[in-house]
Amino acid sequence: MVNEAHAVRPPAVSVEHHGIERIPDDQRHGSPRSAFSLWFAGNLQYSALAVGAIPTAFLGLGFGEAVLSLAIGILIGSVLLGFAASMGPRAGVPQMIQSRIPFGYYGNFLPVLLLCLTGLGYFAVNTVLGAYIVRELFGLPFLVSLVAVAAVQIVIAIIGHDLVHQAERFLAIVASALFVILTWYGLAKGDLAASGDVVARGAGGVAGGMLTTVALASTRTFGWSIGGSDYTRYLPRDTSRRRVLLAAFSGASLAGLWMAVVGAAIGTVITVDSPTDLVAKLIPAGLAAVILVALLAASISGSVLDIYTASLGLLMVGAKVRRWISAIIIGVLGTAVGFVAGHNAGSVFGTFQNFLFLMGYWIGPWLGIVVMDAVVFGREEIDPRRYFDRARRFRPGLAAFVIAIAVSVPFMDQSLYTGAFAERFPQFGDLTPWVAGAVAALAYYLIRRYRKADA
Numbered sequence: 324m325v326n327e328a329h330a331v332r333p334p335a336v337s338v339e340h341h342g343i344e345r346i347p348d349d350q351r352h353g354s355p356r357s358a359f360s361l362w363f364a365g366n367l368q369y370s371a372l373a374v375g376a377i378p379t380a381f382l383g384l385g386f387g388e389a390v391l392s393l394a395i396g397i398l399i400g401s402v403l404l405g406f407a408a409s410m411g412p413r414a415g416v417p418q419m420i421q422s423r424i425p426f427g428y429y430g431n432f433l434p435v436l437l438l439c440l441t442g443l444g445y446f447a448v449n450t451v452l453g454a455y456i457v458r459e460l461f462g463l464p465f466l467v468s469l470v471a472v473a474a475v476q477i478v479i480a481i482i483g484h485d486l487v488h489q490a491e492r493f494l495a496i497v498a499s500a501l502f503v504i505l506t507w508y509g510l511a512k513g514d515l516a517a518s519g520d521v522v523a524r525g526a527g528g529v530a531g532g533m534l535t536t537v538a539l540a541s542t543r544t545f546g547w548s549i550g551g552s553d554y555t556r557y558l559p560r561d562t563s564r565r566r567v568l569l570a571a572f573s574g575a576s577l578a579g580l581w582m583a584v585v586g587a588a589i590g591t592v593i594t595v596d597s598p599t600d601l602v603a604k605l606i607p608a609g610l611a612a613v614i615l616v617a618l619l620a621a622s623i624s625g626s627v628l629d630i631y632t633a634s635l636g637l638l639m640v641g642a643k644v645r646r647w648i649s650a651i652i653i654g655v656l657g658t659a660v661g662f663v664a665g666h667n668a669g670s671v672f673g674t675f676q677n678f679l680f681l682m683g684y685w686i687g688p689w690l691g692i693v694v695m696d697a698v699v700f701g702r703e704e705i706d707p708r709r710y711f712d713r714a715r716r717f718r719p720g721l722a723a724f725v726i727a728i729a730v731s732v733p734f735m736d737q738s739l740y741t742g743a744f745a746e747r748f749p750q751f752g753d754l755t756p757w758v759a760g761a762v763a764a765l766a767y768y769l770i771r772r773y774r775k776a777d778a
Contacts, residue, residue, distance in 0.1 A: 338483060341483075341484075345415040353557055354558070355569075357554070358554065358570040359573055362547070362574035363495050363574035364494050365491065365624060366579040368618075368625040370448060371586070373601070374393070375393060375589075376586040376587065376595060377586075378393070378535075379591045380593070382535060385518045386515045386591050388519065392536035393536060393584070396541035397575075400579075401545075401571075401575040401579065403541075403545040404545055404548045404571055404572070405569065407552060408551035408554070408568065409571070411553070411555030411558060412561075417632075418548070418551050420639065421710065425693065425695075427715050427720070428711075428715050429717060431721075435636050436636075441633075441685075442629045442636060442657075443657045444657075445546070445629040446657035447660040448661075450476065451661045453622035454661070476654065481647040482647075484554070484631075491624050494621065495578075497617060498617045500617075501616065504610060508605055509605065531750045534752030534754070540579075540583060542683035544576075544579055548686065549686060550635075553631065553632050630654050633657075634652075684735065684759065687727075687755065687757065688724050688728060688762070691723075691762070692723055695767050719770035720767055726763070727766060730762045731755045735753065
């Protein structure tokens with residue numbers, strides 16, 4: 324046990340020298356409050372506003388239907404994120420290193436590769452949103468705006484953990500103060516009594532739109548869980564798991580609900596052609612510029628987390644580079660992806676929606692396995708050496724993961740692919756994350772029990 328007051332805290336401006344190894348007890352510092360501020364900032368962003376606008380602007384839901392669906396999804400996602408974050412202090416290693424326990428050292432390569440791709444994708448999404456804001460504010464070409472936003476995010480990620488936390492706190496304060504104006508305009512001008520668009524609902528009707536919204540909102544929130552422990556692994560080992568869970572849950576749910584409700588209100592009264600339309604078409608020009616600055620700060624706060632977690636993932640698959648170099652690699656690749664996927668403003672919302680679905684398709688079963696392992700099989704303290712034991716090559720988690728994804732294919736429902744179940748029963752929306760998560764958890768439990776082996 325280390326007294327927090329005597330723990331060594333590195334200067335925030337120094338480049339973090341730790342990578343994916345376990346954080347020594349004498350270098351632990353911080354309190355659960357940091358999990359609140361970080362996940363409040365991480366969810367007080369443009370992507371949450373966009374998710375809020377999707378059900379009213381694109382899925383044909385009324386404001387009340389949208390808010391109920393968004394709230395259910397965000398609360399579920401926040402609980403799962405909080406659970407993941409609570410695992411950090413005891414383990415002292417990044418989230419995906421802990422995933423080696425149920426998946427095995429080499430079996431874990433599959434979810435880690437998916438983490439890297441997800442981090443690249445989300446970094447690209449948030450950076451594109453930020454680039455559109457810069458273009459709107461300063462009239463710069465899209466590519467110049469994209470590179471400028473990416474450069475700021477990469478620098479913060481290079482310096483590392485402590486600066487990430489400080490930057491998130493600062494960006495949250497700036498964004499919160501200015502988002503009050505957006506909230507007032509959104510709720511005042513939104514058609515809160517709107518019953519929705521019958522044509523836009525399509526074959527799925529209200530039920531399909533609501534279930535799709537739950538899936539989108541929860542996925543956007545629990546998607547952060549793949550890096551939940553990355554930002555709590557420096558906390559003292561005896562930090563209360565309950566306090567960390569509540570702090571992360573509170574931060575994510577409060578910010579997520581705030582942005583989603585405002586987005587839903589805005590979506591009832593505007594036609595969205597470009598990401599900046601959520602502000603530019605609602606608020607007078609002078610004030611709109613101020614709000615766009617807040618949205619830019621929020622987009623940066625989200626992207627910093629994406630690049631930091633993805634840079635750790637690159638190390639986990641065997642990249643022989645220092646963490647800060649890994650951050651540069653991820654940042655450059657993410658910027659390139661953002662340019663290819665985001666140069667057409669009219670396709671941004673459709674691309675974002677598909678990305679959220681695809682992300683949920685693998686994070687859902689991964690979470691089912693991780694939660695099952697932690698709750699049922701992981702009650703005892705884990706020997707830290709097991710995280711890095713290459714002799715533990717493949718464990719039951721990998722088989723359960725593959726089984727769950729295969730079983731969930733018929734439930735997939737988005738523009739890239741529609742499974743047989745989803746096509747036959749559109750009123751259920753996209754159930755893939757829930758089906759995959761439940762199947763993965765059950766399959767993992769049965770394989771562990773059948774093998775009677777230490778996974």
